Amino acid sequence: MTGFASQPATRRQFLGLTAAAGLALVSGCSGREPSAAGPPTTGGLRLTAAPMRVDLAGHAVPTWGYGTVPGPEIRLRAGEVLRVQLENELTEDTTVHWHGLAPPNGMDGVPGITQDPVAPGEGFTYEFETPIPGSFMYHAHVGMQLDRGLYGPLVVEPRTEELSYDREYTLMLDDWRDGMDDHAGHAAPAGDTDPDPADTVSFGGRAYPLLLVNGRPPEDPAVLEARAGDRVRLRVMNIAADTGFRFAIAGHRLTVTHTDGMPVEPTTVDALRLGMGERYDVLVDAAAPGGVWQIGVQPEGRGGWGRALLRYTGSDASRAPEVGERPAELAGQLAVYDDLLAREPLALPNGTPDRRYDLVLSGTQIGGQSYPDADPLPVAEGEWVRFTMRNTSAKWHPMHLHGHHFQVLTASGRGPVKDTVAVPARGGEVTFDFLATNPGRWLFHCHNHHHMEDGMVRLVEYGRR
Ligand SMILES: [Cu+2]
Structure with a gap:
């Protein structure tokens, strides 16, 4: 403290x-x-x-x-x-x-x-x-x-x-290996070279012996209290370096209200997928018949497990789910960008963007370049800028832009406003728009910190129009 x-x-x-x-x-x-x-x-x-x-x-x-x-x-x-x-x-x-x-x-x-x-x-x-x-x-x-x-x-x-709700909790999801040398028995070999099977959603390849929710391993989980009938707001945040997560609560559905802090039309799903750096706010109705329920956190594309508990006030904590019990909801309907509608879209002008960048994500490069041996991406104040990213690598990359909120382009024309967006592997493509209204030199990078350290970074640099 x-x-x-x-x-x-x-x-x-x-x-x-x-x-x-x-x-x-x-x-x-x-x-x-x-x-x-x-x-x-x-x-x-x-x-x-x-x-x-x-x-x-x-x-x-x-x-x-x-x-x-x-x-x-x-x-x-x-x-x-x-x-x-x-x-x-x-x-x-x-x-x-x-x-x-x-x-x-x-x-x-x-x-x-x-x-x-x-x-x-x-x-x-x-x-x-x-x-x-x-x-x-x-x-x-x-x-x-x-x-x-x-x-x-x-x-x-x-x-x-x-929003109307009775209580709220923040949940930070993390992959953890710091100080774990003494517990090497838990660890798998490190490495990021094994190709993933083509249908695997994987955000990284390093070995992490533990997954933590609010700093706690599955054997000693955080406990979220709720009274029957409560509406609970959860702020779920992925702070991991190398792990994308699937998130769900046994016996409960999740009504997504915000992505990366920005409001969307409420939409109810079974599970969330969070790339590193992404956040989702959800409302959960405590409408189950009491008890203690598993909040499951499953890494995408590899083993491991994290959890917290949702406990109805007065329920017997000794009747908590087994450590490794996986909510069926993890395999249920997922919140996807295409289904999310911004409640407060960016004020983009009519017409077409002033500037576009088409950037291929290959390996851990952006546009064929590795930072610091990388050209800045110039923008000018007041411009409407469009980034299109096409990911040819075997890993999903959660791309984060500093200093700006961007709007993901979806078929609805009102895609979610975010600051970190996961670009699917093997040909996945995401386009976002932003308004260049915050002068300076801003990082645009993959939020897999190993990829970032490998140079998966570009600078968005304000200059003269
Ligand atoms: Cu990456």
């Missing part, structure tokens, strides 16, 4: 969570009821990146984090100023990136591009307005630091909440 806010409202909120530890909710994930909330965070938060230990079902493993894994949930209201003092107590440089937000370029947290890296023993203050509500994440953006515990949820609440 070190490094948490100095602001009273925030601390009260946080202590409220800690007091509810009997619910087995990990610190930093929200289990509060909106009506019972204190004032939202207005900033003044201190994040200290430091070596720490995280308890994984009784094994204290070393990692780097912001005091807890996930880090403390940052919550503020649309239009407020996010102010975070980062302190670096690591042995190497670090920065914080605000995934899905569109801050001024200098606050985007990309070392060497938008700011000088923060050296060990140094600090940096991030400060910017957050006008757009949604479910976002923050994470370190230096090397593979994200693969450790340096991440957390960030929620910007709307001024007026349109």
Whole structure:
């Protein structure tokens, strides 16, 4: 809990969570009821990146984090100023990136591009307005630091909440291998060279011995409480480095209300697929006949398993599902981009885009180039820009654009507004449009962090028209 806010409202909120530890909710994930909330965070938060230990079902493993894994949930209201003092107590440089937000370029947290890296023993203050509500994440953006515990949820609440629900939880899904050398028995051989069978949906090929939900392994799951009849809002976030997930809850359906924090027409499905960097907000009606229900998290394209539990208040926790019990809903109807309709489409002008880029994703290259030996992609302020990506590789690539929201082009003409979009393997194609309204130099990259480290990055660079 070190490094948490100095602001009273925030601390009260946080202590409220800690007091509810009997619910087995990990610190930093929200289990509060909106009506019972204190004032939202207005900033003044201190994040200290430091070596720490995280308890994984009784094994204290070393990692780097912001005091807890996930880090403390940052919550503020649309239009407020996010102010975070980062302190670096690591042995190497670090920065914080605000995934899905569109801050001024200098606050985007990309070392060497938008700011000088923060050296060990140094600090940096991030400060910017957050006008757009949604479910976002923050994470370190230096090397593979994200693969450790340096991440957390960030929620910007709307001024007026349109959805009606009784309680909400944030779920961060992660693949984990940090500090697991002592537990090598769990690990499969590493490598990213085995070709996947043609019908496999795979976002990565590395071996990860554990999948965590809110920092917890399947043997020690987070427990989400609900009363019968409650409507529960879940903010599901994939912060993994190398794993796409299938997500479902036994005995319950999911009504998708937001993708990457941006509203869509509510649509009810059985399961979600989340590429790395993607988020979905869903509403779940606690309409089952009581009990304890499995929240299943299954990696796409490889083995492994993660879970949490949905417990109806008063139900006997000793009658929880077996650790490995897989909800049938995982194989049910999936939320797909084509079925999602933006509730607040981008204000694109009539006519045709001012600028187009057609980019082939091959191996871990974008347009045949590997960063840093890669040309910037120039845009000019005010332009309507279109990216088309065709993926010829055997892996799905979740492509993320910093500093902007884009609209996925679908047959409906009103595809979801997102900031990270999964491009299917073997000829899959996705097109998105954005408005160049946030000047600077912005990363466009694959959110598989191994692919990113391999150079699957381009810079979108504002210049003169
Ligand atoms: Cu990739």
